Amino acid sequence: MRNVSTAAKAASVLVPILTDSSDYQVLFTVRSQHLRHHPGQVGFPGGAAEPRDTSSQATALREAFEEIALISSAVTMLFDLPHQVTSTGFHVTPWVGFIQGYTPRNMSDEVASLLNIPLAVVLNADTYQENRLAIAANSQHIYQFYWDNQLIWGTTASICYSLSQQAARLTLSMGKLKS
Numbered sequence: 001m002r003n004v005s006t007a008a009k010a011a012s013v014l015v016p017i018l019t020d021s022s023d024y025q026v027l028f029t030v031r032s033q034h035l036r037h038h039p040g041q042v043g044f045p046g047g048a049a050e051p052r053d054t055s056s057q058a059t060a061l062r063e064a065f066e067e068i069a070l071i072s073s074a075v076t077m078l079f080d081l082p083h084q085v086t087s088t089g090f091h092v093t094p095w096v097g098f099i100q101g102y103t104p105r106n107m108s109d110e111v112a113s114l115l116n117i118p119l120a121v122v123l124n125a126d127t128y129q130e131n132r133l134a135i136a137a138n139s140q141h142i143y144q145f146y147w148d149n150q151l152i153w154g155t156t157a158s159i160c161y162s163l164s165q166q167a168a169r170l171t172l173s174m175g176k177l178k179s
Contacts, residue, residue: 008089008090008091009048009049009089009090009091010048010049010056010059010090010093011046011047011048011049011059011091012046012047012057012060012063012093012094012095013043013045013046013063013092013093013094013095013159014044014045014060014061014063014064014070014075014095014096014097015044015081015094015096015097015160015163016044016045016064017098018099018102018104018116019098019099019100020100020101023118023119023120024118024119024120025116025117025118025119026116026117026118026119026160027045027068027099027104027114028042028043028044028114028115028117028152028156029042029043029045029068029106029110029111029113029114029115030042030112030113030114030150031043031111031112032109032110032111032112033112034109035110037088040112041153041154042115042150042151042152042156043155043156044094044156044159045060045063045064045067045068045070046063046064046067046094047063047067048090050062056093057077057080057095059093060093060094061075065107066107066108067106067108067110067111068104068106068107068111068114069105069107070102071102074099074101075098075099076097076098076099078096078098079095079096079166080093080094080095080096081094081095081096081162081163082162084155084158084159084162086155087140087154092159094159094163104116115147115148117147117152122160122164123167123168124164125161125165125168127145127164128143128144128145128157128160128161128164129143129144130142130143131143131144133154142154142157142158143157143158143160144157145157
């Protein structure tokens, strides 16, 4: 993750946590191979802010509807995670939300398929590998992990790792409250 730049383009993603079963799942999209940017990569529903969006949360919800037909009434927004600035110049605000009463489906030619990963896997810090990636003259710190033969890396894995760290801090705080 780089420092937030004022020249970065605003974007938002939704980190959708499916809660209809006792084994909560995090829903990811797999981008279509025909796309010019990031073909075949695993990510979250989301994208660039548009003038009609009233907030970063509104951007995440609009994009989730456009990509996976997720209606906002099925989403309970929980919190946002630390912003990420991508190597492609986007300032991404990740929003975490519980999703109930939704049947996942692909509604966009941008999305080739959907991928569910158990929340327990995403929250486990041991899931992640830490690497350095050389981009132009800079070296960038990135996270990655594999699930079901899919590589999840870069901004998406950084968002997941951030969520795992948030959960660890919450667990630690709750343990201190019980003492």
